[in-house]
Amino acid sequence: MFISHFDNDHVDGILSLMKEIKIKNIIICKQGENSENYKEFVKLVNQKKIKVKIAEKGERIKIEKDVYFDIIWPEKELISENVLNNNSLVIKMAYNEFSMLFTGDIEEIAEKKILSKVDKQKLKSTVLKVAHHGSNTSSIREFIDAVKPQIALIGVGENNMYGHPSDEVISRLQSFGTKIYRTDECGEITIEVNKNGKIIDINKYKNS
Numbered sequence: 001m002f003i004s005h006f007d008n009d010h011v012d013g014i015l016s017l018m019k020e021i022k023i024k025n026i027i028i029c030k031q032g033e034n035s036e037n038y039k040e041f042v043k044l045v046n047q048k049k050i051k052v053k054i055a056e057k058g059e060r061i062k063i064e065k066d067v068y069f070d071i072i073w074p075e076k077e078l079i080s081e082n083v084l085n086n087n088s089l090v091i092k093m094a095y096n097e098f099s100m101l102f103t104g105d106i107e108e109i110a111e112k113k114i115l116s117k118v119d120k121q122k123l124k125s126t127v128l129k130v131a132h133h134g135s136n137t138s139s140i141r142e143f144i145d146a147v148k149p150q151i152a153l154i155g156v157g158e159n160n161m162y163g164h165p166s167d168e169v170i171s172r173l174q175s176f177g178t179k180i181y182r183t184d185e186c187g188e189i190t191i192e193v194n195k196n197g198k199i200i201d202i203n204k205y206k207n208s
Contacts, residue, residue: 001014001017001023001025001026001027002026002027002028002069002089002091002102003026003027003028003041003089004088004089004090004102004104004105005029005084005085005087005088005089005104005105006031006033006035006037006038006041006084007037007084007085007105008037010104010105011037011041012037015037015040015041015044018041018044018045018048018050019044022048023048023050024050024051025050025051025052025053026045026050026051026052026053027052027053027055027061027069027089028041028052028053028054028055028089029054029055029056029073029074029087029088029089030054030056030074030076030078030087032078032079032080032083032084032087033083033084035084055071055089055091056071056074056075056076057071057072057073057074057075057117057118058071059071066095066096067093067094067095068093068094069091069092069093069094070091070092070094070122071089071090071091072090072091072092072101072114072118072122072123073087073088073089073090073106073110073113073114073118074086074087074088074089074090074110075117079109079110079113081109082107082109084105085104085105085106085107085110085132086106086107086109086110087110088103088104088105088106088110088131089102089104090102090103090104090106090110090114092122092123092125095193095197096195096196096197097126097196097197097198098126098127098193098197098198098199099124099125099126099127099197100125100126100127100128100129100191101123101125101127101128101129101147101149102129103128103129103130103131103132103138104131104132105131105132105133105138106131106132106138107131107132107135107137107138108137108138108140111131111138111139111140111142111143112140112142114143115142115143115146120146123143123146123147124146124147124148125147125148125149126149126150126151126199127149127150127151127152127153127191128144128147128149128151128152128153128178129153129155130152130153130154130155130165130169130173132164133154133155133156133160133162133164133165134154134156134164134165134166134169134170134182135162135164135165135166135169136166136168136169138169139169139172139173141172144172144173144176144178145176148176149173149176149178150178150179151178151179151180151181151191151199151202152173152178152179152180152181153181153182153183153189154180154181154182154183155183156182156183156184157183157184158184159184160184165182181202181204185206186204186205186206187204187205187206187207188204188205189202189203189204189205190202190203190205191203
């Protein structure tokens, strides 16, 4: 299990899962804030005897022969501004020709740092999990250009109080020819790939 950061909307369900199912390993990043969610996480980890790895930029975590995750962010020196969001765990999953970049809730300041410190070829991905629910605090043009996603996934609640996703971000993604799937419109989204990593189907599960 990977945890991007310890904001409620990213970890609350995971804390519940930790109580109910057996988990062998959890990967997190260095924490800049000892939040209540993190304290609860540490308590559960100790109770359940779960192994925790604190990952850092530049590491590679192999899952099986053809599947691995590259840790893109954060690095040792954390960003002090909006410390939880901007030090979200950013990871790239690769499976043969398929790749997906998970971005947590990073904002513009983190995207710019990543662009200055990470080889842009390493960012290029088939699918982009759009940062911060499509907020206009993230997804700067230069970052999208580096990722060059064919598909963008936006995790966002229907009629949410924040007005996510931003029309500006949607337009920006569309200008790159990126196909957008949103959970408020599509429901749960799954992507099927074949053994070569080619996408063969994208399924949407929207409650009626």
